[in-house]
Amino acid sequence: xxxTIRKNAGWIMLLIVLLPRPAPGHNPITSWAVAxxxxxxxxxxxxxxxxxxxxxxxxxANVPPNVASVLPRLKAQAASAYRVYAGxxxxxxxxxxxxxxxxxxxxxxxxYPRPPSGPLxxxxxxxxxxxxxxxxxxxxxxxxxxxxxxxLLTATRATVELALPTGARSADARSxxxxxxxxxxxxxxxxxxxxHLLFLLGLLVACRRFSSMALMITCFTLAHxxxxxxxxxxxxxxxxxxxxxxxAASIVFVGVENLIRRQEPSxxxxxxxxxxxxxxxxxxxxxxxxxxGSAGSPLxxxxxxxxxxxxxGQLAVTALFLPLxxxxxxxxxxxxxxxxxxxxxxxxxxxxxxxxxxxFS
Numbered sequence: 001x002x003x004t005i006r007k008n009a010g011w012i013m014l015l016i017v018l019l020p021r022p023a024p025g026h027n028p029i030t031s032w033a034v035a036x037x038x039x040x041x042x043x044x045x046x047x048x049x050x051x052x053x054x055x056x057x058x059x060x061a062n063v064p065p066n067v068a069s070v071l072p073r074l075k076a077q078a079a080s081a082y083r084v085y086a087g088x089x090x091x092x093x094x095x096x097x098x099x100x101x102x103x104x105x106x107x108x109x110x111x112y113p114r115p116p117s118g119p120l121x122x123x124x125x126x127x128x129x130x131x132x133x134x135x136x137x138x139x140x141x142x143x144x145x146x147x148x149x150x151x152l153l154t155a156t157r158a159t160v161e162l163a164l165p166t167g168a169r170s171a172d173a174r175s176x177x178x179x180x181x182x183x184x185x186x187x188x189x190x191x192x193x194x195x196h197l198l199f200l201l202g203l204l205v206a207c208r209r210f211s212s213m214a215l216m217i218t219c220f221t222l223a224h225x226x227x228x229x230x231x232x233x234x235x236x237x238x239x240x241x242x243x244x245x246x247x248a249a250s251i252v253f254v255g256v257e258n259l260i261r262r263q264e265p266s267x268x269x270x271x272x273x274x275x276x277x278x279x280x281x282x283x284x285x286x287x288x289x290x291x292x293g294s295a296g297s298p299l300x301x302x303x304x305x306x307x308x309x310x311x312x313g314q315l316a317v318t319a320l321f322l323p324l325x326x327x328x329x330x331x332x333x334x335x336x337x338x339x340x341x342x343x344x345x346x347x348x349x350x351x352x353x354x355x356x357x358x359x360f361s
Contacts, residue, residue, distance in 0.1 A: 029244050029357070030285055031136040033082070035122065037143055037165065041094070042115065046081055046108040046126075048136075049240070053106035055130050056081070062359075067106055074098045078108045083123040086115030086164075118164025127155045131356065135192065137185065140165075150181040152188040179305045182287075186309020189283065190317070195247050195353060196279055197317060202254035202346040203272055204321070205339055208264045208329055213322055219269045221314065223276025224283055225307055231284035232303050243281040248353035250275035255347025259340060283310060 031048035048056075054065035057073055067074065078096040085091065091112040099107045122138055132155055139150045142165045151160040190196065200220065207213045230236040253275070287306055328334040 029131070029134055029240065031134070033122075033124070033136060033138045034141060035120075035138065036141045036145070038114065039143065040114050042084070042091070042112040042120075044082060044084065044108075044110040044112070044122075046110070047101075047105055050104045050106055052130055052134065056126050058129065068100060071098060071100070074106065074108075079110060081108050081124075081126040082110065083125055084110075084112055085121040085123075087117060087119065091115065115164060119161050120164055121159065121161045124153045124158045127153065127158045130155070133194075133353070133356075135189075139181075147181060150185050152185055152192065154192055157192075179301060182302045182305035183309040183312075186306040186311075187313040187316075188309075189306075190310045190313030193282075195251060195350075196282070198346055198349060199247070199251050199254065199275065199279065200314075200317070201321075202251060202258065202343065202350075203268070204318075204325055205342050205346075206254075206258045206261075206264055206268075207325070210322070210326060212264060213318075213325070215269050216272050217314070217318055219273040220276040220279070221311060223273045224280035224310075227277045227280030228283045228287075228307055228310075229303060231281050232287045232306075238281045240285060243278060243285070245354055245357040246278045247282050248350050248357055250278060251350030252347050252354055253350075255343045255345075255350055258343035259347070262340075283307075 031046065031052055033044060033046040036043045036045070050065040050067045053067050053074060054063075054070075055061065057070055057077070059065070059070070075096070075098045078098050079093045083090060093110045093112055095109075095111045097109045099109065101107055120140070124136055124138070127134060127136065134155065136153045137150060138153055138160060140148045140162050142148050148165050149162050151162070153160060200217075203216045203220070204213050207216065227236065231238070254271075283306075287303065328338065
């Protein structure tokens with residue numbers, strides 16, 4: 001009975017994800033920006049999927065995006081996508097433009113005067129117009145095209161302040177900055193990746209023993225590390241329109257399975273490993289969006305630092321909640337009421353994300 005449920009649920013989820021509809025090459029749930037300093041100007045390039053640009057204009061989510069038809073409106077509002085400050089002085093864009101690139105990408109190109117002093121403050125104002133789960137990265141590069149900083153931004157944390165680079169740095173100094181930037185980005189992405197955290201909660205809440213919890217975490221870590229590396233290196237790729245709904249589907253699956261199988265599911269390590277592979281593609285989208293291996297950020301070093309950051313974030317979360325779940329798991333009232341209640345919440349939130357990502361992203 002359980003095997004049949006697993007097979008049918010898996011096919012249903014796959015069919016839902018692959019329903020015919022426009023297939024964006026870019027992930028509609030993430031975007032990226034690169035600020036490049038030059039001797040006489042500051043250039044800001046913001047890239048997003050057509051769906052995100054469509055939402056930026058306030059167009060209905062249930063209407064297939066046709067950004068070519070609204071290109072004049074996009075150009076007129078391009079300068080409002082970001083606010084940039086040098087100290088307390090807001091910079092006025094010298095020029096602003098929009099390009100439609102291959103693979104369904106919309107790119108805002110903004111040019112500001114070179115600020116005489118810092119720090120620089122960037123406000124990603126366009127995030128307020130997009131779905132709440134949208135994430136973006138902002139990378140600051142100096143005149144040598146070396147990465148000085150990388151930050152993860154969301155609707156609730158849409159402002160970041162970055163020091164204005166002064167003077168040239170040695171290759172070792174630039175490498176150290178890149179390592180720290182990608183490490184920090186990995187930690188932030190895990191801690192703000194609520195879908196990944198909810199998936200882990202769905203897995204761990206069903207476990208009765210520490211050994212089971214450790215096995216789930218190990219399988220998830222190995223799996224997402226594998227596909228993170230393969231996808232970031234362009235050896236294996238999956239489009240965002242498939243990956244993001246599948247991540248939501250994995251959350252629904254573990255929540256529902258917890259309710260159907262009241263005892264600790266046996267053999268779940270294989271399921272965890274399989275879904276962990278999918279989550280790895282989601283992690284990789286962040287790295288690819290900011291240009292993994294760009295000047296000043298060696299490819300393997302950036303990949304290792306980002307993945308280490310994810311693992312450190314995951315370790316921090318599990319170290320906090322594992323003892324609590326183990327202690328609560330020994331209480332009969334938790335097993336009878338709280339564990340099913342948590343699983344219901346996991347399944348419902350996952351269903352919400354699945355519907356949103358399939359039909360409204």
